[in-house]
Amino acid sequence: MFYLDFLIVILCFKPFRCRSLPAQRKYMRSPLIPEMATQEVQLNETLAHLKTESETLKSKLEEERAKLHDVELHQVAEKVEGLGQFVMKTRRTLKGHGNKVLCMDWCKDKRRIVSSSQDGKVIVWDAFTTNKEHAVTMPCTWVMACAYAPSGCAVACGGLDNKCSVYPLSLDKNENLAAKKKSVAMHTNYLSACSFTNSDMQILTSSGDGTCALWDVESGQLLQSFHGHAADVLCLDLAPSETGNTFVSGGCDKKANVWDMRSGQCIQSFETHESDINSVRYYPSGDAFASGSDDATCRLYDLRADREVAIYSKESIIFGVSSVDFSLSGRLLFGGYNDYTINVWDVLKGTRVSILFGHENRVSTLRVSPDGTAFSTGSWDHTLRVCDDCYFFIGIKYNQNLCTFNFTPCAPDKPPLSLTATHLPKYSNLKKHIYRST
Amino acid sequence: MSSSVLLSQHPAPNPTHTTRRLYIFFSHSKNTAKMSGSNLVAMKKVVQQLRFEASINRVKVSQAAADLQQFCMQNALQDPLLTGVSSSTNPFRPQKVCSFL
Numbered sequence: 001m002f003y004l005d006f007l008i009v010i011l012c013f014k015p016f017r018c019r020s021l022p023a024q025r026k027y028m029r030s031p032l033i034p035e036m037a038t039q040e041v042q043l044n045e046t047l048a049h050l051k052t053e054s055e056t057l058k059s060k061l062e063e064e065r066a067k068l069h070d071v072e073l074h075q076v077a078e079k080v081e082g083l084g085q086f087v088m089k090t091r092r093t094l095k096g097h098g099n100k101v102l103c104m105d106w107c108k109d110k111r112r113i114v115s116s117s118q119d120g121k122v123i124v125w126d127a128f129t130t131n132k133e134h135a136v137t138m139p140c141t142w143v144m145a146c147a148y149a150p151s152g153c154a155v156a157c158g159g160l161d162n163k164c165s166v167y168p169l170s171l172d173k174n175e176n177l178a179a180k181k182k183s184v185a186m187h188t189n190y191l192s193a194c195s196f197t198n199s200d201m202q203i204l205t206s207s208g209d210g211t212c213a214l215w216d217v218e219s220g221q222l223l224q225s226f227h228g229h230a231a232d233v234l235c236l237d238l239a240p241s242e243t244g245n246t247f248v249s250g251g252c253d254k255k256a257n258v259w260d261m262r263s264g265q266c267i268q269s270f271e272t273h274e275s276d277i278n279s280v281r282y283y284p285s286g287d288a289f290a291s292g293s294d295d296a297t298c299r300l301y302d303l304r305a306d307r308e309v310a311i312y313s314k315e316s317i318i319f320g321v322s323s324v325d326f327s328l329s330g331r332l333l334f335g336g337y338n339d340y341t342i343n344v345w346d347v348l349k350g351t352r353v354s355i356l357f358g359h360e361n362r363v364s365t366l367r368v369s370p371d372g373t374a375f376s377t378g379s380w381d382h383t384l385r386v387c388d389d390c391y392f393f394i395g396i397k398y399n400q401n402l403c404t405f406n407f408t409p410c411a412p413d414k415p416p417l418s419l420t421a422t423h424l425p426k427y428s429n430l431k432k433h434i435y436r437s438t
Numbered sequence: 439m440s441s442s443v444l445l446s447q448h449p450a451p452n453p454t455h456t457t458r459r460l461y462i463f464f465s466h467s468k469n470t471a472k473m474s475g476s477n478l479v480a481m482k483k484v485v486q487q488l489r490f491e492a493s494i495n496r497v498k499v500s501q502a503a504a505d506l507q508q509f510c511m512q513n514a515l516q517d518p519l520l521t522g523v524s525s526s527t528n529p530f531r532p533q534k535v536c537s538f539l
Contacts, residue, residue: 057489128529287509327519
């Protein structure tokens with residue numbers, strides 16, 4: 001009966017009539033039903049057709065991008081004055097974590113820092129005084145993501161628990177923060193990064209399950225999800241508020257994708273890195289972004305030119321970059337590396353202007369403060385450091401006593417960036433000296 | 439499968455009933471067809487995405503680089519890490535006298 005059924009189907013659905021000829025019988029003996037075979041052949045053809053179309057589109061994309069590549073960034077910036085050497089100094093060391101510091105974020109008040117570590121602790125510090133203001137113990141280890149809310153009233157963190165939890169911060173230090181915890185995001189793999197959008201109400205997360213998602217904090221509802229990465233998404237950064245509702249994410253598939261937050265669509269995609277992208281950060285104007293990767297390079301991608309415009313690398317640097325951030329004007333790019341150092345790059349010229357030692361293990365996270373006066377780094381050596389640079393000034397020495405009238409920043413080996421007239425004319429003919437701040 | 443039992447049957451009254459049996463019997467072929475079907479959907483998405491990406495407007499690198507440079511120059515003086523501010527405004531720096539180089 002079974003065979004009869006399949007036969008009946010053949011008669012019903014086949015486009016041509018079966019004639020009882022010996023040749024037909026032989027044809028019928030083949031294991032696949034011809035109709036199914038035709039369908040599969042059709043599918044294969046369409047698949048192959050789509051594959052060739054995607055290949056042609058990819059090469060067309062490369063062609064278009066190459067057409068507009070008329071000059072390199074450092075060539076355009078040749079006439080710009082060089083920066084000279086910077087000397088960076090550690091101003092504060094925050095000790096208190098019992099294990100590797102994995103992530104940190106500044107509060108908008110430019111003073112507080114939240115940091116998270118491998119042992120599940122999340123600590124809120126006052127960076128000026130190095131005091132710990134709040135401490136929370138998460139129920140999971142490897143808290144890989146933490147973020148400060150724009151209002152300064154809450155922190156979000158998550159990691160191996162696959163969730164993002166928001167803790168409202170209270171002024172009462174004795175209050176148990178864990179009691180007020182709110183679980184917002186739910187992923188199917190570890191949480192790699194999280195960030196509040198412009199308000200305390202929405203949070204953007206990226207996860208090891210290859211997706212990013214936008215959540216409503218109050219209800220915990222998923223507002224938008226972003227699919228497109230082929231592997232774990234390791235980092236994300238929101239565009240500066242003036243430029244609109246986009247964000248960039250980087251992942252283990254070596255791709256950096258720019259997404260539209262409202263539609264969930266990937267707008268642009270960049271794949272020039274040779275290894276996992278650990279960190280992405282928007283340029284302050286919002287027209288470009290930098291990425292740091294395990295291939296020991298940082299790269300700058302311009303969104304309007306739709307291509308990579310600069311690579312920051314040196315042959316002597318072989319360890320991966322864990323985190324990158326720009327200074328306020330975008331001229332300096334700070335990179336935290338797995339060889340325990342921080343390299344500072346001149347974004348326009350592509351050269352390194354400073355290298356900072358001090359950490360005793362790999363630098364896992366780096367952020368510049370909101371007002372740009374300092375930058376903070378977290379490391380696997382359990383500490384966080386707040387650093388800035390020593391400035392060089394032009395001052396006037398008078399009568400063995402230091403008498404400085406003009407703090408005009410300059411580099412020691414180059415002419416000053418700007419030279420202002422002295423306030424008291426009778427000192428103007430005295431010798432000007434170069435001083436270094438402590 | 440016997441090939442002698444062929445051809446001489448009348449059409450089935452209930453096609454869905456037979457289709458169900460067909461599913462079971464030819465699960466292998468059906469699965470490959472299904473897999474190709476989902477591959478097809480995935481490939482269509484990829485092609486759609488590539489078409490979208492290929493159609494965006496681009497500017498020349500020289501123009502983009504010039505804009506980046508202009509932004510840097512405009513904001514250079516407001517960048518404390520680049521040009522420095524005095525100790526009174528930078529809370530992290532100690533309030534000490536400078537040393538003569």
